[in-house]
Amino acid sequence: MHAWPASEVPALPGKGRDLRIHDTATGGLVTLDPGPVARIYVCGITPYDATHLGHAATYNAFDLVQRVWLDTKRQVHYVQNVTDVDDPLLERAVRDGQDWTELAERETALFREDMTALRMLPPRDYIGAVEAIPGIVPLVERLRNAGAAYELEGDVYFSVEADPHFGEVSHLDAGAMRLLSAERGGDPERPGKKNPLDPMLWMAAREGEPSWDGGALGPGRPGWHIECVAIALDRLGMGFDVQGGGSDLAFPHHEMGASHAQALTGEHPFAKAYVHAGMVALNGEKMSKSKGNLVFVSALRRDGVNPAAIRLALLSHHYRADWEWTDPVLDTAVERLGRWRAAVSRPDGPVADGLVEEIREALANDLDAPSALLAVDRWVAIQQSDGGADESAPGLVSRAVDALLGVAL
Known part of the structure; x- marks a missing residue:
């Protein structure tokens, strides 16, 4: 499965700071010190209704993680999956009278378009659950043979x-x-x-549902958690730097995935840090497919909203916070984008070296994007009121905002 095209990340003078980030497992901030190649796995979409703003907020958070690491002159090995076979997807296909594979392909393609528009850096490996099945089956067999799994009416469960x-x-x-x-x-x-x-590790074939050859397991399809484990172990190995996703994945998905991997390898931990993004609400309730209270990135784009403004709206909230999408949130972002673009379009401005360091410091401190936005706001206010004589400043600000925040000015 292919990801989406990467936007260029401008090079900045100097070097960024190591990232301190909140780890759900320890309950506090940890300083990440990856090797030359930082490794991150972020759980992807189940492609039956993409891309709502809850998705966008989550992937924006982990895009910032990538950008902070790139600014420290590291490479990043980012892996993301697509849960392209699962009960909700099959149920939606039946409800709408569609072929489930066509539904998954269409929504995954739309997700790619939205990620491209929002300038999210793509994963190096973008893997569908279906294409991972040949690697999943042996893991389930190993768990069963080791006594870490058992059979119940043809299904296989992890203990x-x-x-x-x-x-x-x-x-x-x-x-x-x-x-x-x-x-x-x-x-x-x-x-x-x-x-x-x-x-469940392996669901025995059900009538009317897709299934695959499971060898000694019999025909069926994998459980949710083992899919991500198989992909992460294959592409990143144990002890990778960040396991990421929305806060609703801490349990059961990330808890179970860690246990699967640790039982398979005898090593601990599966990931060095478990990082979770907050939930986005609409009309007082968390955006969810089951409730139908969704705002879609594609719909906003069709309505003429600049993707850079959508990204600024996401960045105006701390990634761990639960927050509510409202018209004023978007209006503020649109107005901010206009001010910033006007400021960097001038031929000179106040010295911006300090601003670059402010943005770096804010993001290194648990991805504090709202503080980074305020730092840019302060530079823009000085530019608007007093101007400056540094001809390189507008270009440096534009490159810094692009490289570190993913917003093209």
Whole structure:
């Protein structure tokens, strides 16, 4: 599966700072010190309704992570998956009378278009769950052979008891886990499971649903969590730098994925930091496909909204915050974009070296994009009121805003 084209990242003078970021597993800030190649895995979309602003906010956060690392003169190995077979996708296809593969392909193509418009840097590896199945089957067999998985009426379940570190990502109690499992694709009430929280690794073929050859497992399709584990282990290996996604993935998805990988390898941790973006609401409720209260990037673009303004609207909220999309949020972003573009279009301006360092410092401090925007606002205000004599300043500001914030002026 191919990703989307990369926009050029301008080179800046000097060197960026190492990133301090909030790690869900430790509950505090950690300073990431990757090697020459920083490794990040971000969970991708289930392509049946893309790309809403909740998606965009999440991928914007991890785009900033890439940009901070690139500014430290590192390379970045970014991997993202597409859950291109899953119950919600199949249910939507049946509801709309569509072929599920055509639905997945169409929505994935739209997602690529939106990511390109928003200047999100693409992953090096963009992998669909379906194409990963040949690598998933052996992992499930290994878990079963090691006694870390068991069969129940043809389905194969992972035993959470097999990982002594289970629970160390989300730090939830068993009751909270059980509730979230039921809400987020699990089946804690199924009779016969060893533990209600045990997640499915391999679903035996169901009538009328797609299935693949599982070898000794029999025909079927993989569970949600093992898909990401197989892709991450294959492309990044254990102990990669950041596992990322929305805050609703901390449990069960990232918790279960970590346990799968740790039981498979005997190593810990799966990722050095678990980083989660907040949720975006509309009309007082979290944007979700099930509720239908979605604002789509493609719809905003069709209405003539500049993608740079959409990106500025996302950047105006801290990535970990839960916030609400409103017309004033977008109006403020449109107005800000106009002021910034007018400022950098002038032939000279106030010295901007300090501004570049302010943006770097803000982003290195847990991706504090709102503070970075305010720093640019201050430079623009001086430019508007007093001007300046530095002919290189507008160009430097334009390059810095592009390289570090992903906004083309």
